[in-house]
Amino acid sequence: MESDLPTEPNSGSAKGNIPAPSLRDVARVAGVSHQTVSRVVNGHPSIREETRKRVLDVIHDLNYRPNAVARALASGHSRRIGVLIESSSHYGPMSMLRGVEVAARNANYTSTTYTVRGTKDGEFKGGLDFLLDQDVDALCILAPRQRSLESIRNYEIPKATVVIGSSQTDVEHASGSSQIIAVQVDQYTGGSWATRHLLDHGHRAVAHISGPADWVDARQREAAWRDALINAGAEVPEAIRGDWTADSGYAAARQVADMDGITAVFAANDQMALGLIHGLHDLGISVPEDISVVGFDDIPESRHFLPPLTTVRQDFRRLGQLSVSAMLWLLGEQTALEPWIVEPELVLRSSVLPLAAR
Amino acid sequence: MESDLPTEPNSGSAKGNIPAPSLRDVARVAGVSHQTVSRVVNGHPSIREETRKRVLDVIHDLNYRPNAVARALASGHSRRIGVLIESSSHYGPMSMLRGVEVAARNANYTSTTYTVRGTKDGEFKGGLDFLLDQDVDALCILAPRQRSLESIRNYEIPKATVVIGSSQTDVEHASGSSQIIAVQVDQYTGGSWATRHLLDHGHRAVAHISGPADWVDARQREAAWRDALINAGAEVPEAIRGDWTADSGYAAARQVADMDGITAVFAANDQMALGLIHGLHDLGISVPEDISVVGFDDIPESRHFLPPLTTVRQDFRRLGQLSVSAMLWLLGEQTALEPWIVEPELVLRSSVLPLAAR
DNA sequence: TCACGCAGTGTTACCGGTAACATTGGTGCT
DNA sequence: AGCACCAATGTTACCGGTAACACTGCGTGA
Structure with missing residues (x-):
């Protein structure tokens, strides 16, 4: 394992002295005007095939690459989208992030992420400022908490802004006059399925471990659970x-045990379900023999829990893609606008047992 | 749940018509030259306090924000770092990514990520090209596989390039003349601890579920296991x-069961350990009563596995921070260079039992 | 007292592209 | 033949900053 620290930067590298070739360099060598080179690069139609070929050869020889910064300055479009994300350490947000990044790249956009660390009020605005300073063309806000959106009121945000995770009505309420699109998974339907699945198996006393009160998703899942009951x-x-963590699920086990006669639990995410199962186990209560459990999210590990977890799958990646699609539409680069509610899916495994089988 | 699609973009928004104020706008209003405004913005010392104040007022009134793109073009520094990452769907890479992003932001740098999807050879280069086209000042390469680095040979990469996850020797071999820094967790030490922990508990027949053969980390952990034995x-x-997935751990259970007399397993990551425990369970073998298991990574869920998993913790976030620190050093923005090997830590839980206790 | 230096500010060029308009030569139509 | 028109290309201005240098006026030391 080598570990001798170099003592000063740039010791060996001879690069960086000769500046990279510019449009005009290419033009000079090819014997055309710089504008012609620009046209070739951008695939403008009225260029003679012979000229195009000559220019392309020079481009290749000089190893020319167009400078994205200069292009952004001149054209007024940075082809960058900013992603503002709260709490990205969770599986869901991470997956969406990746979906956004890949979809953006496919549309020839670059994405820059700002992760809001805490939940203090100023942080969200700080992130917004940071991204706006990078003059992004579009903005994608992953705003899982009710309050997050309030910050954007009266903020001068880009025309193309998409919010993931809140309902359209919330967005409209918070955004004032500007038009913003909301994209989300239908949490309510997912919550209904989870709860009804338990009811269908004969359970009547179904507890719920919810997410934090100010999270939109948490409220919807909880409402669905309540309504279904x-x-x-x-x-x-x-x-x-x-609070979404497995630790809080573990702690919840005690409360579940204390509530009389509970035979099933709907946990608002898989991590809490995992912690719950662990906690119940430590209390001598088995899942699913004594208590059935349903989770939410279908993280990759869920199928290998003991017992494998019945849960509600959310297609996070698709959500990310949809939001990019909506942004492109707002930017006028795409004519069709896809529907932006993603349906979840109930995944049956073995953490649920009919009440009768107990 | 609202879902009436808007039919055309930009319907309501009146923004975007008036262009944002520029340096010169501010200068005109404040009655100074644009250069003076630039100086104020950049905190240049020789500005009269009175002038500074006047300019700052105008900046505030006009809601002026400096244009990062123009600044990048003029100064030659984009203050952007590109992050090239393979396989970001895993916990480890994700965490590093976040560490990089936050550290970069704290140093007033922006980060742009390119996620390599598959493992085909061209994809890595494609990502490199993509990032280079955005003329990043620095590059952070998360190259967990041996072969990934070979692609950068003879590539004109930025002076400030840091590779996470490979040893310095590998990097030097692959990079030719240019100076690149490697940052990594000491996988070998971690693997040694894991294995020795099992040996210390009396186990002699210790199996290993390794990661894919071409991953640097996998090889080091495997070598450590072998050497320790x-x-x-x-x-x-x-x-x-x-292959890192819990599914492959599940499949490995069968093989472990078929190997005669195995009493302990060192799994190269926590997900595989989880799958293994699940698989063993399905075969009627209990952990840790029949077989002890140690994992690697300490993902947040590990402590709630059944049984809670003894594992080796890696501080991924810190790794990300260190790599940014190294980049800053290479960029000349930081004088001290921190050591760049992060030590792992053995986390004791209950998936290991002394052999004697069986 | 005069030259020098420096704080404080202005002027001009430049970064590397794109946009808009100008120019040129050939073609088709009357 | 004359003219309109279009393909193909060139010219010039401009995007919003920074860099380098020029200028001004005042304090200071010889």
Whole structure:
């Protein structure tokens, strides 16, 4: 394992002295005007085939690469999208981020991410400022909490702004006059499926470990759970408040055990479900023999939990792609606008047992 | 849930018509030259306090924000770092990515990520080209596979390039003349600890589920496992080849069961350990009663596995930070260069039992 | 007292592209 | 033949900053 530190930068490299060739360099060598080179580079139609070929040869010889910065300055379009993301350490946001990045790149856009660390109010605005300073053409905001959106009120945001994770009504309320598109997974439907799945298996006492109260997704899943119980005429226990972490799921186990007669739990995400199963196990309660559990998200590990977790899958990557698609539409680079609600999917595994089988 | 699609972009927004104020606009209003404004913005010392104040007021009134693109073009520094990353869907790379992004931002740099999707040879180069086209000042390459580095040979990469995850010798071999810094977690030490921990508990027949053969980390962990066994005079069984996924860990369980007398397994990452435990469970083998398991990485879920997983923690975020620090040093923005090998840490939980206790 | 230096500011060129308009030569139509 | 028109290319201005140098006026030391 080598580890002798170099003592000063740039010792060996001879590069960087000769500046990279510019449009005009290419033009000179090819014997045309710089504008002609520009046209060749941009695929302008009215260029003679012979000229084009000559220019392309020179481009290749000189190893010319167009300077994106100069292009951005001159054209007024940076072809960059800024992604503002809260709490990216979770699986969901990460996956969306990746979906956005890949989709953006495919549309020849670059993406720059700003991760908001804490939840303090100024941080969100700080991120917005940071991205706006980079003059992005479009903005993608992953705003999972209700309050996050309020910050953008009266902010001068780019025309092409997409919000992931909040409902269109929330967005409209927060954004004032400017038009913003919201993209999201239909959390309510997912929550309904999860709960009804348990009800269908005969469970009546279904507890819920929810996400933090100010998260939009958490509220929707909780509402779906509550409504499903009410519709089925079952009693609605008080929801147990978690914070998405497996640790909070572990802690919730104690409360579940204390609530009398609970036979099933709908956890608002897979990590909490994992912690819950662990916690119940430590209390001598088995899943699914004693208590059935359903999660949400379908993280890659879920299928190998003990027991493998029945959960609701969200296609995060697709969500990211859709948001880019919406941005492109707002930017006028795409004519069709796809529907922007993604349907979740119930994934059956073995953490749920019929009540009768107990 | 609202879902009426707008039918054309920009319907309501009145923004974007008036161009943003420029340096010269500010200068005109403040009654100074544009250069003076530039000086104020950049904190140049020789500006009269009175002038500075006046200019700052105008800047505030006009809501002027300096244009990063123009600045980049004029100064020759984009203050952007490109991050080329392979396989970012895993926990480790993701965390490093985030560490890089945050550290970069703190140094007033922007980061742009390119995620290499597959493993085809051209993709890596494609990513390099993509980032180079954005003329980044520095490059951070997350190259976990041996071959990835070969692509950068004879490539004109920025002076400030840092490679995460490969040893300095590999990097020097691949990079030819230009100076590149490698940053990494000491995988070998981590692998040694994991294996020795099992040996210390009396286990002699310790199997290994390795990562893909061409991954640097996988090789180092495997080598550490092998060496530790040899040093202890224990027999070295053949390593079982996994692919980092929990699924491959699950599949490995069968092979472990078929290998006679195995009492402990060192899995090259936590996901495979999870799958392994699941697979063993399905075969009627309990962890840790029948077989002890140690993982690697310490993903957030590990502590809630059944049983909670003993594993080797890597500080991925710190790795990301270190790489930014190294880049800054190469860029001449930082005088001290921190050591760039991060030590891992053994995290004791309950997936290991002394052999005697069986 | 005069030259020198420096703080404070202005002027001009330049970064590497794109946009808009000008120019040229050939073609088709009347 | 004359003219309109278009393909193919060139010219010039401009995007919004920074860099380098020029200028001014005042304090200071010889």
